[in-house]
Amino acid sequence: MRQRTLGSQGPAVSEQGLGCMGMTFAYGPADDQEALRTAHRALELGVTLLDTADFYGPHSNEEFVARVIAGRREGVVVSSKVGNEITEDGTITGRLNNRPDYIRTAIEGTLRRLGTDHLDLYYLHRVDPAVPIEESIGALAELVEAGKVRHLGVCEASAATIRRAHAVHPLAAVQTEYSLSTRDVEVNGVLATVRELGIGFVGYSPLGRGLLTGRIRSLDGLAEHDFRRVAPRFQQGNLDRNLHVVERLQQLAASKGITAGQLALAWVLAQGDDVVAIPGTKRVPYLQENLAAGDVVLSAHDLTALDEIAPHGSTVGDRYPVGAMATLDG
Template sequence: MGMTFAYGPADDAEALRTAHRALELGVTLLDTADFYGPHTNEEFVGRVIAGRRDDVVVSSKVGNEVSPEGTITGKINGRPEYIRATVEGTLRRLGTDRLDLYYLHRIDPDVPIEDSIGALAELVAAGTVRHIGICEASAATIRRAHAVHPLSAVQTEYSLSTRDVEVNGVLETVRELGIGFVAYSPLGRGLLTGRIRSLDTLAEHDFRRIVPRFQEENLAANLTVVERLDAVAADKGVTTGQLALAWVLAQGEDVIAIPGTKRVAYLEENVAASDVRLSADDLAALDQIAPYGSTVGDRYPAGSMATLNR
């Protein structure tokens, strides 16, 4: 997402270098959505995978409504007819004839989840989509969706600074049903790298400027936790970001982290986190430093918070 959308100015050349370097390093899962841009991120991924489609797993999403004119409406749309129409543009922008994984990006409260998943199931039957998933859904909705067609993935924010899925039944439910869990923002949108010390370090149009947990008083409180993570990371000879990613990966073989970055250097740092091993004592210490509820401020503005865990 960040390569074209939401986190300040884009650097197309560096983004391409970063994406190609990711493939060189063995990264195979590329996550996008029609909403990112809108549309520009799918077009970017299409350029990245041109000529090597079979080397990658491509996932995209539908549900954050984009108008026919290509503007973000601010609405959630899970209507079957919208899903069927949207996938055609996604495939065209990606330059492919199928999606490996297609998510319902958010849950439309005005459309039964059975109807939305039914439309995705039709795409699987047609061969347009290989597997389906759902994002930011409640445990009850995941169960209802999975009963219509098996879900391969549930994608929800998960990190040392966002541990809701441990207490709201989502992680327990996906494990009971045998669904993979994809953790987005595993670095807490950069908070857990230790590099963000004030709003002044963020670009003018960076999305995080309106995120409550990055507002100055909240950020100051959250940085006290990050400073303790800094100390643990230093003792282990890794960066704070690598420590945070290693923690997510240590939560289970069924948990996949999808850290985003726009730069080669940070990409290489992130990939190296897969080699960081945390002992039981390390994990216990991190649980004490950053337990559920330790982060101050919501992870989205109020309007977006209302669309989560539906």
């Protein structure tokens, strides 16, 4: 597994990390033992970055990751997130909370659930417009000084917010959705800004939440509480139109002897050595298929063809329902 460094001051990680959210949250029930086998297999195959958040569950995903890293913490870069408000009894309030006192309390729960004395990377999960970013990053910087956190990051932040945050304490990473179906960071200044400032970029949902694999043809078969049942781009009218793009991806992938998912992942990895992808899966065969995308070499002709097939704006439907879209910064 090739390594990439998160920015000029961050840790070295595998070019593909493992997004752990779906193993306990958002995409319906999982086979706990198969999910655990998948995560352990990822580490065996050279994945060194595991991504979680207190929001996923809430809390259960961090507890799952604790089981994954038990006895093998050294050499694993663990990232988690804070900022979606969760009460002491584990209730998601639906509000953002980036207040310093909340951050100081939340880290203690995260470390306890993960069974570790430090986090390698701690992100603001969403930017709270009610709290100046300087105050939030200042609180996170205190955690670095205390040795509880090694590196800082922000998720779904605008270019302007990234600059303000980085001025308070150097950021190792910015995490935002990035795939052939979500290319916003190429045009809103985020990708250019992180490169200018020497910050690493972590792209989540590089398979478009499964859309780009071609395996999802309708909402039929998705679990009752699967997030994609309410995601606008998976609603039937939008999905039908989006699948026309996916079919063209499948044709190009077939001509190269790979899957559409591998083609989509290879494209993300080809966007620069400063880009790390964190696809999520809870099954060993899909994990191994994803990791094999690292061996795919895309020519200049391939990249031009993909730009023509899936340019920015080609996906129909927002990434999130209205309420969740309102939490994205900028």
